[in-house]
Amino acid sequence: MFAQRLMESYRKLVLAALAAGAGLLSAGFSFGPKYVLLHPAGPVAKSELHVFILALELMAIVAVIVLALFFYAIVRFRDTAGNTAPYTPNWHSHTLLEVSVWILPAILLLFIAIPTVKTTFSLAHLPKGKDPVVIDVTSLTWKWLFEYPKQHIATVNYAVIPANRPVLFELTADSPMNTFWVPQLGGMEYTMPNRVLPLWLEADKAGTYWGHSGQFSGVGFEKMFFNVKAVSQKSFQTWTTTTASAHPMTLAAYDRLLKQTTVGDSTYGNYPADTFPTLASGFSLTGSGMYMVMHDKKGISYIPMVGS
Amino acid sequence: MSESEQSITVDEAYEQDNDKSIKFLRPRFHAEAFPTVQIFGYVGSLVLTFAAYFLVMNHVLPVLALLIIILTLAALQAALQLGVFMHVKEGRGLAWQIIPLYLVFLIAFGMVGMSIWIMLFKSGVS
């Protein structure tokens, strides 16, 4: 009981201290909505934030202990005239202390380690019983291509997803590596050429969540922002059907996307096969099959970006 | 070399070492009246090599078992070369090289094994 109350007030203290520091730093600003990592909008981001906060609190305990000891020592044992603190120049060992500095941190770490492992494994699996929307994501220099294999539609630099339904992003790259990251929905995953990596995310409520790449990939990389629009299941349905009647993406259009440029949003009613590595297009987890490779388009011309 | 005329015995060198309490590093030297050891090593390495070769070429066992066996044979052979030809345990004072050598084989096998493990991509979301 007491421990819990102590924990509670300690927790408040930590948060208050952090908030105060932040407030000082960012001109009267508390942890408002711009702290996207602290304002998750989906189960994945929430569980990630949860372990993060847990670990942060435990580390704060350690920090408090260490700093208390430290400041006490440097204040008390200064070499000033008339310092009455005991002076023990040959004190060099104390078994209990020496053992507990190994044991206590180890115990503390257990409290971080167990939730870490648990969450890591749980995040690796889609929630059972929910049918996910599949979106194939290809990072290009320097834009994002989203292809909906079931609906046969494609978008560039934005994606629309239904809220409250898991989304399975299949990630690859026809370019240098990037990471696919939508901070409010959950953590990132690399997009790599010759590989398809899965990542599932889910939005709790409708809204527009920005995403970005976390891995540097060239001069246009900082423009690789995109939006994920979570809408209701019904709006999602209508969106897919209306989009299906948009202009299809041609191979020529895909070639243009391969160029090293930045572009705005676009929407396509269909897209050619082979632009995303699938088993059907000869892709296997160990071999090639990427569009660029299959069509032998290595050595793309380099178009330097000027200023912007 | 001026100072080294008074040549020194293995024991003296060992006694002079600051760390002679680390017993397992105590150097050993072969007695070599006739190169028996070398011949033994040579024959041994040939036998090990060709054993592996014939096991594989005749597919006597399932693949995984064969792989384990031939890797074991290779490791044995490495030990043979190290012990017989490379005189790992020789040294002046202590044979310090033994520690990094143990370590490096550990790390080397760890590196190969772990790399395979990491790059297998068992990450499928189910």
Added chain:
Amino acid sequence: MPSFVPYLVHTLFPPGVLLPDILLIDFGLICAGIGVIVLLTKTRRWGWLWYDWLTTVDHKKIAILYLIASLVMLMRGGIDALMLRAQLALPTTHFMPASQYDEVFTTHGTIMVFFMGMPFIFALFNAVVPLMIGARDVAFPRLNAMSYWLFAFGAILFNISFVIGGSPNAGWTAYPPYTGLAFNPGPGENYYFLALIIAGMGTTMTGINFLVTTLKMRAPGMSLMKMPMFVWSTMVTSALILFAFPPLTVALAMSLFDRLFGSHFFTLARGGMPMMYVNLFWLFGHPEVYILIIPLFGVFSEVVATFSKKVLFGYPVMVASIVAIMFLAYGTWVHHFFTMGAGPAVNAFFGLSTMLIAIPTGVKIFNWIFTMWGGRIQTTTAMLYQMAFIPVFMVGGATGILLAVVPADYQLHNSYFLVAHFHNVLIGGTLFGLLSGLYYWWPKMFGMKLNETQGKWAFWLFLIGFWVTFLPQYLLGLKGMTRRIYTYPLGFGWHDLNVISTFGAFIMGAAFVVLVYNIVWSLLYGERDLTGDPWDGRTLEWSLPSPVPEYNFPRIPVVHDRDAWWAMKQKGQSLADLRPEDVHDVEMPKNSPIPFLLGASFFVLGFGMTFAWWPIAIIGFVGIILCLLFSGFDYDDHHHLKADVIRQTEATLGRLQG
């Protein structure tokens, strides 16, 4: 012929290098070069330069060479940092173009890690390790000089990139396939790979050298458990170097082959697998960050004991923890790519192994505090850096643990939270440690103290500047700002914090200026150190006069205790009571031009390969072969320092009896 000239100009000075500021720097460098040449000629110092410095094999002089190089590199890396910060404070005005920003963060990271941090550490190794263990030199003096020149010419090769041909621009990690020819033409990345391979060979040789030195060259009586902590950290760091650098060399070489010879290790096409590079790089990279911190743990252990006037608390535990860190350092590399889909089992394993490192590191932190406990702390500049280190590293370590929490890392990877973490440990740990060591051992290296008042000014500016720069970056991380972007939209609320951070960076810049002023002032007017033991030290290097004579010890001391010199002082003994008959001839290594020429040949080879100008590369290769042949057939590599000479030197130092 005429068509040759435009080709050359175009290759050496492509548009990215033809920027006005860089041309200005080109011009400045040429002027400075001419100035130096004129100065050397006028003062007739060429011979001095060649015989006393460029061909030296004396560890104490090599230490000074390393030190100069690393301070220059700290300035270069620091200016890069200030440029980065300036750009980030002005996201809308484009202080510099994207392409240049990319080059600047790449050179900043690479220089700080490989050409500032490592050589600074080697400067400290060279300056004191032989003295601490009572030896006359390192195990392989000539190899030591070769290490230096390989490092130096590697550094030069890396640094000329920005005035000739264009800098590398793929980050200090240089992940493919972005470093492949398809996305990254031009010589920049070639510079990076070649310079790092060359400097890396030098580093590996240093590792071998100091491992053997600490294993084999200790004075009689100094068993492993009587070595000073700094020597322990040297030994462990050397072992780490041996085990860490080979994977880097392999990864770099394979990337280079992809670029130069059309192999397919990490390319998009033909089954190349960029992730293997990442794997090999961090197999090196994680041990590397411990290479950058363990020596400083050693420095702090010396400094804290000396200035607390107390023995180090828990010596055996300190040794155990440093060795434990070494082992664990090899088992954590995947934490740099948790987000590469290796699967939950792999990630969980490496997350846990990473957290384990907190335990031995924590042990060290606690033991330093217990060392101060019950002491009498003298707040010299060296000690101030030590004291500042504890809280800063505590925070940096704690955020490291947060990054090791796999699900949290999914969110924090490559964000500014990460940038803040690693500056916290790299500045609070590495840089503070280096500066602490610099102030502590400066009297031993140069025979004079650095001015303490100025030193404290620099210290406080560094410390304050540090917090102001990097605390906001944690918050930026929480706001989702990713690293390596040169501009950002204003709508995310990133701007204010970036301005604060930049402000802090300039405070650190001011600190550096004070530091340089401090060094220059002290060289001119500094207080001489006549005792050789200005801090009332504990280890053997303080038993010698400052600066130390060429042969270090006229008579090799016999060690009975852990803090050997302290114990001798307690017993009223001294090494300054040498009797003439104790002094004998000493065998010393002879200076040699080979190391310098070897480094130069590697430079030529590297330069030729960078531009794929094979004739030049072949010239360099032939040079290397010749150097190797010469040193193979050179049996005349040492000389005998006569006892009389030593007696005379010792007599003038007032250390000879009778």
Added chain:
Amino acid sequence: MSLPLVDEHAQQLPLEFADEHESMKITGFWMFLVTDVLIFASLFSTYAVFHNSVAAGPTANQLFKMGPVLLETLLLLTSSFTIGLGIYAMRKGQVRALMAWTFLTILLGAGFVTTEIHDFVSFAALHATWHTSAFLSAFDILVGTHGAHVTFGIFWAVTLLFQLRKHGITERTARKIYTFSLYWHFLDIVWIFIFTFVYLNGKLG
């Protein structure tokens, strides 16, 4: 390993360990070998990960011919034996025998390199070079690095022969030969792993 040990009492240190500085170089050389082990371990890791990335090119099983490989193995194993006998002779102070054994080692090594080059050329004729696939890149660099080491060793041994002729067996030449022999045996070990892990394994899959 139970090898016959002489009663250590009063056993003289062999010449290569007699001088303190020279003997330190042997320890240093061991440390160098440690780094080299890891160079090869990195290459083996790469090969292990890449060996299925054949793209459109040939697989290991299609490519490897065991004949030349067995010959190479035999040559290298024998050369390891001959240099071992060289050290044996050196310890007995027999310069001429030492030089003869070293010379024989060089010849065997040269035979190895020739066979290997021949093998590589035959691959190239099948368009199996490292431009072909990641697998072949990894294979070529692993086997090629070993081959380059052997080639370097041959040149090194030649310079040692000259030094032996000039100085005879001294503390320094003895140390140099000794380190060379370490290097050579080490390459033999690496080859055994290449033989097993690359060639035999290739025939398994």
